[in-house]
Amino acid sequence: xxxxxFGLNHNxxxxxxxxxxxxxxxxxxxxxxxxxxxxxxxAVILSTCNRTEIYFCSDNQDKALxxxxxxxxxYFNIKQDWIxxxxxxxxxxxxxxxxxxxASGLDSMVIGEPQILGQVKDxxxxxxxxxxxxxxLDKTFHKTFNVAKRIRTETRIGYNPISIxxxxxxxxxxxxxxxxxxxILVIGVGEMSEIALKYFKKEGLNEIFIANRTFQHAQKLSxxxxxxxxxxxEIPELLTKVDMVLSSTGSEKPIIDxxxxxxxxxxxxxxxxxxxxxxxxxxxxxxxxxIENVYLYDIxxxxxxxxxxxxxxxxxxxxxxxxxxxxxxxxxAWLKRLDVNPLITHIIGTVDRTREKELRKxxxxxxxxxxxTLKLVDILTKNIVNKLIHPHISMIKDNEDPVVVDIIKKIFxxxxxxxxxxxxxxxxx
Amino acid sequence: MNIYxxxxxxxxxxxxxxxxxxxxxxxxxxxxxxxxxxxxxxxFIHLLATFVRYFEAGYTPVTNAxxxxxxxxxxxxxxxxxxxxIYKMEMLGSIFLPVLTIIFIIAFAFPTEIKPLSPILxxxxxxxxxxxSFIGCAVFLISFFVSIVYLIVEKxxxxxxxxxxxxxxxxxxxxxxxxxxxxxxxxxxxxxxIITGSIWARTTWGSYWSWDPKEIWSLITWIVxxxxxxxxxxxxxxxxxxxxxMIIGFFSILITFFGVSFFLGGQHSFI
Numbered sequence: 001x002x003x004x005x006f007g008l009n010h011n012x013x014x015x016x017x018x019x020x021x022x023x024x025x026x027x028x029x030x031x032x033x034x035x036x037x038x039x040x041x042x043a044v045i046l047s048t049c050n051r052t053e054i055y056f057c058s059d060n061q062d063k064a065l066x067x068x069x070x071x072x073x074x075y076f077n078i079k080q081d082w083i084x085x086x087x088x089x090x091x092x093x094x095x096x097x098x099x100x101x102x103a104s105g106l107d108s109m110v111i112g113e114p115q116i117l118g119q120v121k122d123x124x125x126x127x128x129x130x131x132x133x134x135x136x137l138d139k140t141f142h143k144t145f146n147v148a149k150r151i152r153t154e155t156r157i158g159y160n161p162i163s164i165x166x167x168x169x170x171x172x173x174x175x176x177x178x179x180x181x182x183x184i185l186v187i188g189v190g191e192m193s194e195i196a197l198k199y200f201k202k203e204g205l206n207e208i209f210i211a212n213r214t215f216q217h218a219q220k221l222s223x224x225x226x227x228x229x230x231x232x233x234e235i236p237e238l239l240t241k242v243d244m245v246l247s248s249t250g251s252e253k254p255i256i257d258x259x260x261x262x263x264x265x266x267x268x269x270x271x272x273x274x275x276x277x278x279x280x281x282x283x284x285x286x287x288x289x290x291i292e293n294v295y296l297y298d299i300x301x302x303x304x305x306x307x308x309x310x311x312x313x314x315x316x317x318x319x320x321x322x323x324x325x326x327x328x329x330x331x332x333a334w335l336k337r338l339d340v341n342p343l344i345t346h347i348i349g350t351v352d353r354t355r356e357k358e359l360r361k362x363x364x365x366x367x368x369x370x371x372x373t374l375k376l377v378d379i380l381t382k383n384i385v386n387k388l389i390h391p392h393i394s395m396i397k398d399n400e401d402p403v404v405v406d407i408i409k410k411i412f413x414x415x416x417x418x419x420x421x422x423x424x425x426x427x428x429x
Numbered sequence: 430m431n432i433y434x435x436x437x438x439x440x441x442x443x444x445x446x447x448x449x450x451x452x453x454x455x456x457x458x459x460x461x462x463x464x465x466x467x468x469x470x471x472x473f474i475h476l477l478a479t480f481v482r483y484f485e486a487g488y489t490p491v492t493n494a495x496x497x498x499x500x501x502x503x504x505x506x507x508x509x510x511x512x513x514x515i516y517k518m519e520m521l522g523s524i525f526l527p528v529l530t531i532i533f534i535i536a537f538a539f540p541t542e543i544k545p546l547s548p549i550l551x552x553x554x555x556x557x558x559x560x561x562s563f564i565g566c567a568v569f570l571i572s573f574f575v576s577i578v579y580l581i582v583e584k585x586x587x588x589x590x591x592x593x594x595x596x597x598x599x600x601x602x603x604x605x606x607x608x609x610x611x612x613x614x615x616x617x618x619x620x621x622x623i624i625t626g627s628i629w630a631r632t633t634w635g636s637y638w639s640w641d642p643k644e645i646w647s648l649i650t651w652i653v654x655x656x657x658x659x660x661x662x663x664x665x666x667x668x669x670x671x672x673x674x675m676i677i678g679f680f681s682i683l684i685t686f687f688g689v690s691f692f693l694g695g696q697h698s699f700i
Contacts, residue, residue, distance in 0.1 A: 153457065173600060174586060174598070174601065175586065175601050175602060176600060176601070176602040177600035177602040177606075268665070269665025269667075270664075270665035270667050272601065272602070272668065292669055293667065293668045293669070295587065297589065301589045305589065
């Protein structure tokens with residue numbers, strides 16, 4: 001039994017190619033089905049904007065690769081030389097090491113980003129709901145989730161944010177604590193401020209004021225995100241009310257200077273005020289930062305911090321690599337113990353096929369059940385099966401009395417070395 | 430009997446301290462929880478020990494150095510548990526647990542046996558006056574450390590050297606609001622402590638105020654905190670200025686509480 005991964009990512013393929021090979025949520029079902037009917041026992045498809053990867057498990061890897069290549073030619077309009085130019089294929093150790101790397105964000109464009117783990121989990125869930133996974137990929141993916149979790153807790157790889165928006169939010173939280181009762185003033189409508197504002201919105205801000213020289217633009221954005229549009233002249237008045245200011249106008253000169261902020265802080269009774277100035281040239285006089293209880297971060301500060309966080313992550317990734325190597329060896333050893341004995345592989349394969357067959361029957365009957373229920377049923381059957389075969393497998397592993405092993409062989413109708421029979425048996429089903 | 434209970438309480442404080450310090454290096458929810466539970470256990474045993482000692486001695490155990498320091502650390506534990514309930518700031522445990530454990534350990538350096546109570550202390554005012562004063566001091570001790578953390582975090586944010594999530598520090602807003610709570614409670618306790626003390630003085634010594642060093646210093650402390658409260662409410666002194674004032678106020682407390690007893694003498698020198 002071999003685990004392998006075939007695919008491409010942001011390092012090996014340009015965006016034009018990745019776009020072509022992107023497999024959307026609806027298509028994943030079809031692709032998984034066609035892979036399964038072609039005879040690959042287990043498969044999971046992970047397709048995001050940075051990568052498309054197919055994890056699979058079969059007895060004959062060359063045959064399986066052919067199947068996948070054919071499927072790709074059928075589904076996507078791709079050229080023959082793309083496969084050689086842009087894709088990679090890892091087997092066994094390298095395959096699950098790659099999966100560990102991907103899930104813990106070490107293979108991502110922005111190292112250590114957390115979304116990828118959720119995407120891997122979704123990919124796996126989609127595959128399980130399709131009954132496309134079995135014993136081996138189940139174990140591999142569960143191991144992966146453990147490894148990713150371990151890396152999150154034992155290293156600081158995902159600790160500090162990298163993007164300007166999430167850093168602005170982290171900083172605000174460090175100044176104010178919770179943000180849900182806070183008010184923000186946005187000066188200048190632009191792409192950057194819009195993105196940042198969406199992030200802030202998620203934190204559940206109390207009120208959002210939007211001021212812009214062209215009032216109509218402020219109105220438009222206000223409608224989009226439910227804020228209050230304000231005329232530009234009202235800014236000094238608003239500064240006494242809000243907690244945070246996000247500024248990104250195209251103004252040549254600073255629009256908020258030190259004397260203004262001094263006067264405002266008196267009116268505010270020194271309540272803290274946080275300026276996030278993402279404009280170039282700057283909107284807020286840098287001297288403002290010297291005033292008590294006023295904090296100012298401009299775009300350079302944020303970029304510098306981002307650089308620092310990135311290099312921290314790179315440092316932390318060494319620790320993460322060590323964890324991955326350790327887990328990889330552990331998992332290899334575990335797989336080897338299974339593999340030494342063709343009888344174990346046989347038992348696992350047999351019961352898993354039976355389980356799948358029965359599950360398929362039941363799923364057809366449970367037409368009204370929602371996804372959660374089906375998933376629970378799936379987990380339930382898996383758990384029962386695993387618990388039931390566990391004593392047999394440990395008996396074989398512990399080299400029990402040959403008589404006992406013979407009995408086990410008979411129970412599971414095992415006929416010796418001829419393992420390939422099983423795989424063809426699968427197709428017959 | 431009571432001394433064994435005090436030792437058990439100390440043991441729990443120590444393992445709680447170790448857990449909290451361990452939390453600084455690795456973030457594990459389970460260890461934080463352990464630290465909290467050890468603290469809670471230590472606190473209740475400590476409380477029980479104090480009651481047992483009360484019954485064994487026949488008076489409120491705040492009359493010598495050992496008893497005072499032990500009671501002081503009990504107050505810190507109590508107020509810290511209260512702050513934690515409101516703000517859920519586990520990180521502060523890594524500061525307060527070592528502090529209260531060290532104070533408790535220092536207490537054991539003094540004679541621990543129960544001695545007969547000196548007649549001037551034999552009054553119902555003893556528990557009232559002492560408990561209020563001790564809680565007041567414990568509250569201000571907490572605000573002292575909170576202020577130091579505030580100044581560190583504030584400086585890092587201002588100088589733009591801050592790595593937001595890595596440090597797991599509480600936010601400035603939270604720290605300032607803990608500080609505000611501390612001033613409000615601490616000031617009430619301190620004032621009550623001074624008033625009850627002066628009434629007691631009237632009943633035993635015949636006058637409300639006799640310019641004893643302890644009295645002078647507690648008045649100075651009271652004035653420092655009164656200025657702080659006034660300025661905070663009237664002209665919005667918050668953040669860094671509150672923190673500085675809290676630190677000054679705490680030094681004044683240190684002189685009142687320890688300095689006077691150990692070095693300046695006077696009528697309070699028994700503790």
